[in-house]
Amino acid sequence: MSKMMHIKETKKPRIGLYTVGLKTYWSQFPGLKERMMEYGKFIENKMAGFANAEIFNYGLVDTADSGRNAGDYFNENKVDLIFCHSGTYVTSDCVLPVHQASKAPVVVLNLQPTARINYEKTTTGEWLAFCGACVVPEISNAFNRAGIKYRVINGLLGLNYTTDISLTDEVTENRPEAVRAWREIEEWIKAAGVKSALSHARFGFLGNTYSGMLDMYSDFTMVQAQTGVHIEVLEMCDLDRQMKLVTEEEIKDKISEIYNMFEISEDSAADPIAKKPTEEQLYWSAKVAAAQERLVKEYNLDSLTYYYHGAPEGEYEKLQGGFIVGHSLLTAKGIPCSGEGDLKTALAMKICDILGVGGSFCEIVVTDYVDGTILLGHDGPFHLEIAKGKPILRGMGLYHGKQGTGVSVEAKVRTGNITTLNMTQTGDGKLKMISSEAESTDGTIMTIGNTQTPVKFKKDPDTYMEQWFTEAPTHHFAMSVGHNASLFRKVADLLNINHIELK
Known part of the structure; x- marks a missing residue:
């Protein structure tokens, strides 16, 4: 790739x-x-x-x-x-x-x-x-x-x-x-x-935070005070305005990008909502991706956090249905994108990206007690540069827990050393970094249109999760390639942010 x-x-x-x-x-x-x-x-x-x-x-x-x-x-x-x-x-x-x-x-x-x-x-x-x-x-x-x-x-x-x-x-x-x-x-x-x-960075915040995810709500002023990041609050109509400017030539170029970077799936044998993407879905994803890149360039963004629930059958619901492919492409181009309005994880992803170690959007998917691994991933976006092989695009009949339909990315991070980086916020409003070094394995993953990487931590899954949950993390985090805890610790030191390494 x-x-x-x-x-x-x-x-x-x-x-x-x-x-x-x-x-x-x-x-x-x-x-x-x-x-x-x-x-x-x-x-x-x-x-x-x-x-x-x-x-x-x-x-x-x-x-x-x-x-x-x-x-x-x-x-x-x-x-x-x-x-x-x-x-x-x-x-x-x-x-x-x-x-x-x-x-x-x-x-x-x-x-x-x-x-x-x-x-x-x-x-x-x-x-x-x-x-x-x-x-x-x-x-x-x-x-x-x-x-x-x-x-x-x-x-x-x-x-x-x-x-x-x-x-x-x-x-x-x-x-x-x-x-x-x-x-x-x-x-x-x-x-x-x-x-x-970070002190010169501009993060876009498009839409809102997923309603009810209390761990992800962020104080924009405190984020800027502690990191120097400027946060540009964007509206869906800003993106819609860009959609109206997208040309057929731009869409054609995006479709070429998509076929170059992704493998197009057939129907999933396991999940009835995961299908081969239709030509209409791919065209829409390409058009939205072109608009997303336009938005990033107009506002000179270094990262983008996004989520929009949308009214049923509304225009913006259809627009956000095309988000995942374009945001994965942007992430691979040095503009990390975090879903569900998780600004803190966008910060973790951007740190990884600046360091050249990836930074893919993740949460706990499921535990495999037979292999002793925890599957980590999400329904998008994904950092394409750290993928094992070509990521797969699947058409989704619905986005679980969300409205709308569209195309999603199914992929896993390449096998070898990885480090997770979680950015959370403490009760006194301070940012806090939590990192864990581990190994990604080549274990089997589900064919449901989600990113998933089986990860073996230094301790058994239950002991690791107990240790991690005790630190009161945000439930999303960034996955980077390589063992980077020492590097993350130095970043935290210079930012004057507390860093916890789980060993």
Whole structure:
């Protein structure tokens, strides 16, 4: 299945970086200053390969004045996250002004350039190139007393060469301490990208929330206050207006997209309401999909939450009957769409999408106690890019629990590592993230026009569900590919949202 072009580019994270050292050392130990700058440049170049990040490397901070200047530099460049590279010892009064001037979150990098110092030949200047850990407790103490939250990554620098001045082997790129440290750095950069993208994002809210689903009701102001997301409230007549503008050429193009991305089903042998989609149903779904894409582009949306009950036999009931196919196509194009008016799950899906790990709309479908799995899915929409094979389109004689008829997506997420991400809201109005790492299996699913993925969690189904339900989740969530709990935890940290990982 071909990858679909995204409608909008994801905003690149802007990353600040500086290296610390004590100015007094530079005249005492020739070459040490240049060595620190070389290490800093290595870090800059490697970071630039993560999440298409833009790196703003101030260079050396070695006095209190240069610290203040660095803070101003990071403010001028509107960085989302700052890495303080602890290259060698520095007094903490040089570092604190950086973060009193710039309020961007900070990660301290304690990355030693060598796995073992050359004890027999090492000079004081050589040792100082490797003693970055010495100042980290001092920096931590200063941050703590100043009320500045900080994170620390310890490990090896991961050079693939040895600097000319060095008296020991500095090639450490394949050592686990370097691999682990750089994985952490990459995750922090990606997490910063999520925070930045959300703070500039526009979420559409079309229609209303499914009546009576109390867990899904959202306070739009609190969502914007905690994430920065702007919420554009849309009406069905906004979509209907777009429908009237759709051309036959657009419909033809959408039909081609549909046949490229989906397999068209025959009648289900099991479920009498799941039939082969008619030409009329596919045409209508394609027309609605074209209107949906028009709506997204007109309002410059990054995500869309939708639901409309509709009066029986009303025009808008017919319109919402064509939603699922188009919203699945939009989700594959980087505009995650969540049904039933679930704004919080749209947020979880968008986080997954920004990180490039999918994010398909899910709830608990049924438990298979024989296989020890829980089937997770919904009646749409689905993230096509993480599907196992081509998703299937089925014509539905009715949408269970809803009005209208139309075409639905039947699919499952590809086999392998997955992580669920639930976004819920606590009694005090705070957003809360819940994640669970698991494995999707290739088990059998029902042929009823719903997405379903059999998932084996680390604990048996009953123990897992007891643990999950205790956290008071929203009943929908996003399914991502890969084991991403560590990544989600960093996103939550930067958003100042509580994160619970179920293990």
